[in-house]
Amino acid sequence: MTKSQQEGYEYDEVEIFPSTVTISHNIHELARKKEQESIIELEKKVEARTEELSSLIQELSSPIIPVLKGILVIPLIGKYNEERLSNLIEKSLVELTKLKAKYLLIDLTGIKNVDPYTIHGIQKLIQSIRLIGGQCFIVGVSAELSIQILSSNVKIEGIQSFSSLQQGVEYAIQQNGYELVKKN
Numbered sequence: 001m002t003k004s005q006q007e008g009y010e011y012d013e014v015e016i017f018p019s020t021v022t023i024s025h026n027i028h029e030l031a032r033k034k035e036q037e038s039i040i041e042l043e044k045k046v047e048a049r050t051e052e053l054s055s056l057i058q059e060l061s062s063p064i065i066p067v068l069k070g071i072l073v074i075p076l077i078g079k080y081n082e083e084r085l086s087n088l089i090e091k092s093l094v095e096l097t098k099l100k101a102k103y104l105l106i107d108l109t110g111i112k113n114v115d116p117y118t119i120h121g122i123q124k125l126i127q128s129i130r131l132i133g134g135q136c137f138i139v140g141v142s143a144e145l146s147i148q149i150l151s152s153n154v155k156i157e158g159i160q161s162f163s164s165l166q167q168g169v170e171y172a173i174q175q176n177g178y179e180l181v182k183k184n
């Protein structure tokens with residue numbers, strides 16, 4: 001603005017210079033800004049969905065199933081990392097205490113391959129349950145799984161194990177002071 005009515009002139013005088021920003025550059029910048037906003041919005045949605053799915057996986061990954069009074073079963077499925085093992089131990093301790101159970105059967109039927117880390121995690125679970133007065137049995141041990149466990153060089157002495165869930169449940173029932181009697 002070279003002259004202004006506010007400064008006492010009769011008219012406003014404005015000098016106009018050609019811009020260095022072209023229409024295509026301006027449109028490109030606007031498109032880039034909209035694209036960035038869309039990306040940020042999508043990233044927020046992905047993050048929220050990931051948290052939701054992680055929570056769901058934790059809920060479903062190792063359900064604790066009451067079989068009979070004092071007897072719980074926890075089926076292990078898939079691979080375990082530090083977070084899953086920690087959640088498994090915590091959930092098991094809480095449920096065993098809450099349900100006043102004495103026996104926890106760890107069902108390995110859903111595990112095809114077991115690594116030393118998972119075996120150590122199972123040992124920690126068993127030790128934790130023993131510390132609060134419970135007993136653990138390992139059930140669902142296949143021939144392949146037993147070979148993997150033995151070749152992992154992890155010591156599992158003193159842990160009662162059964163090849164099937166049924167055998168483990170029957171044993172826990174007997175240990176709990178009950179007897180299974182077949183009706184005629």
